[in-house]
Amino acid sequence: MSLLTLQRMTRDEILADEDPATLSAPGMAIYRNAYRSRLLDALQISFALTRQWAGDETFDAAACHHIILNPPASWTLDDYGAGFDQTLAELFAEDPEVGELAWLEWHMQRAFGAPDTDILDAAMLTSGELGIADWETVSFILIPGFAMRAIATDCVSLWQALADGDTPPDARPLPPGSQLIVWRKGFSPHFRIIDAAEAKALAAVAAGQRFGELCVAFAEELGPEAGMAQAGALLGRWVQDGLIAGVQADKRTPPI
Amino acid sequence: MTDHIAPFHGFGLGLRRDHHADFLARDVPVDFVEVISENFMATGGRPLHTLDAVRERHPMAMHGVSLSIGSAQGLNREYLGQLKALADRVRPLWVSDHLCWTGVDHFNSHDLLPLPYTDEALDIVCANIKLAQDVLERPMLFENPSSYLAFPDTDYTEWEFLAEMCARTGCYLLLDVNNIYVSGTNHGFDPDAFLRGIPADRVRQIHLAGHSQGETMLIDTHDAPVCDAVWQLYRRACERFGHAATMIERDDAIPPLDELLAELDQARAVAALAERCPA
Numbered sequence: 001m002s003l004l005t006l007q008r009m010t011r012d013e014i015l016a017d018e019d020p021a022t023l024s025a026p027g028m029a030i031y032r033n034a035y036r037s038r039l040l041d042a043l044q045i046s047f048a049l050t051r052q053w054a055g056d057e058t059f060d061a062a063a064c065h066h067i068i069l070n071p072p073a074s075w076t077l078d079d080y081g082a083g084f085d086q087t088l089a090e091l092f093a094e095d096p097e098v099g100e101l102a103w104l105e106w107h108m109q110r111a112f113g114a115p116d117t118d119i120l121d122a123a124m125l126t127s128g129e130l131g132i133a134d135w136e137t138v139s140f141i142l143i144p145g146f147a148m149r150a151i152a153t154d155c156v157s158l159w160q161a162l163a164d165g166d167t168p169p170d171a172r173p174l175p176p177g178s179q180l181i182v183w184r185k186g187f188s189p190h191f192r193i194i195d196a197a198e199a200k201a202l203a204a205v206a207a208g209q210r211f212g213e214l215c216v217a218f219a220e221e222l223g224p225e226a227g228m229a230q231a232g233a234l235l236g237r238w239v240q241d242g243l244i245a246g247v248q249a250d251k252r253t254p255p256i
Numbered sequence: 257m258t259d260h261i262a263p264f265h266g267f268g269l270g271l272r273r274d275h276h277a278d279f280l281a282r283d284v285p286v287d288f289v290e291v292i293s294e295n296f297m298a299t300g301g302r303p304l305h306t307l308d309a310v311r312e313r314h315p316m317a318m319h320g321v322s323l324s325i326g327s328a329q330g331l332n333r334e335y336l337g338q339l340k341a342l343a344d345r346v347r348p349l350w351v352s353d354h355l356c357w358t359g360v361d362h363f364n365s366h367d368l369l370p371l372p373y374t375d376e377a378l379d380i381v382c383a384n385i386k387l388a389q390d391v392l393e394r395p396m397l398f399e400n401p402s403s404y405l406a407f408p409d410t411d412y413t414e415w416e417f418l419a420e421m422c423a424r425t426g427c428y429l430l431l432d433v434n435n436i437y438v439s440g441t442n443h444g445f446d447p448d449a450f451l452r453g454i455p456a457d458r459v460r461q462i463h464l465a466g467h468s469q470g471e472t473m474l475i476d477t478h479d480a481p482v483c484d485a486v487w488q489l490y491r492r493a494c495e496r497f498g499h500a501a502t503m504i505e506r507d508d509a510i511p512p513l514d515e516l517l518a519e520l521d522q523a524r525a526v527a528a529l530a531e532r533c534p535a
Contacts, residue, residue, distance in 0.1 A: 004328035007360040027404030073362045075322040075335045116300035187302040
């Protein structure tokens, strides 16, 4: 038997969910059990507060379901929690806060270890140091580890109470269009619930849209003066929060 | 690329998250620390800051778990590139991984799966080692893993395989004394025959750890102090490989740092005894 064939057979035995008595060797059970235990541990650690909220047994059953459907592919076990919030969202469709809390925990963990980058500070924006010749054509680069998603419940209050060891509140519904952002500032992950307008603007920035186009969009909605003020205020907030890594000039024709 | 790793005689511990604050706050009496490479690859923030700060105080060895040097499908080039970037940052004593494979066809078991000691496996392992050493621009160390599976129709014993691997590729060895004991017990070979079969000039590091008794076999759990039988085997290993650096691994049920430092003192005492009074 070739080494490749043997490795594929071993993988199949590790993944198979059959009676241990059918395994090719007694030692195979050790590898099979270790595989499942390791992945379950990884999920329990990454989603400790979600586990607390859902209940240990309920969470572990969901984790085992996820492990069967999602064999790991990445070289690092740190990636294994990716997508688990979606599994929870499907399994707990009536309780959307479970998947949302898991998303928050996961992205805080990702932000914590996100690659380092320079952060744009407010003084650089106005000092001319960046050499921005035309504000209309620049776009902004968000920092690594930034994440955003729509949420239906106040999973932030839930997270805070669980992290503080307080009695968690009921999962309060949020206004439609609410979104949650997560990022790292310094060494610490941060998060904030934002409204639909800021979410739309941040999504545009993430997609590489020019600042000029952002201003036009706000002007169409709020009028020229208020639109410009809104775009400027949001940019100031993002810079203050440390969300912006830098600017890039766009050679495309500016919007008319 | 240099083809030599100078011996480094000292006693160290693994840098684990539970002890980060200790290593940042005080002068921990170790000669070196070992870090798990994957914990610091493609990362930033506090983990990388901690790595840099500890590196400023201590010589550092990099120890990986995901290279999959025995993969019949070759190595992951992206992983290798990130490992090289970390090695360039850390400037480690050496970079090590395990004689094992971890996955196939984009499946990663996150375990150190055993290889059959055959001519084909040796050819594959050696080709992979040469590639890894070329990319990293340095020779590597490879560790003997604990094993719970034995294969029929092998061409080599584990120690013969390791010796031939070193001869063909110029790599070095990280000898895990606990793993020799665990695999020897599980598969019925003589741990001293293992020690005698290892080329002494290739051993640069020794691992010590605790294990536990499973239903039918010993399991390499790294969750307990080193047992007496492994201390005795370590003493005999020191007589053959006394120039190698020694490290105690603890990855589960991690005790306070001072407890591990006391266990490391025990390793120092055993090594000193082996030097003074060889059997």
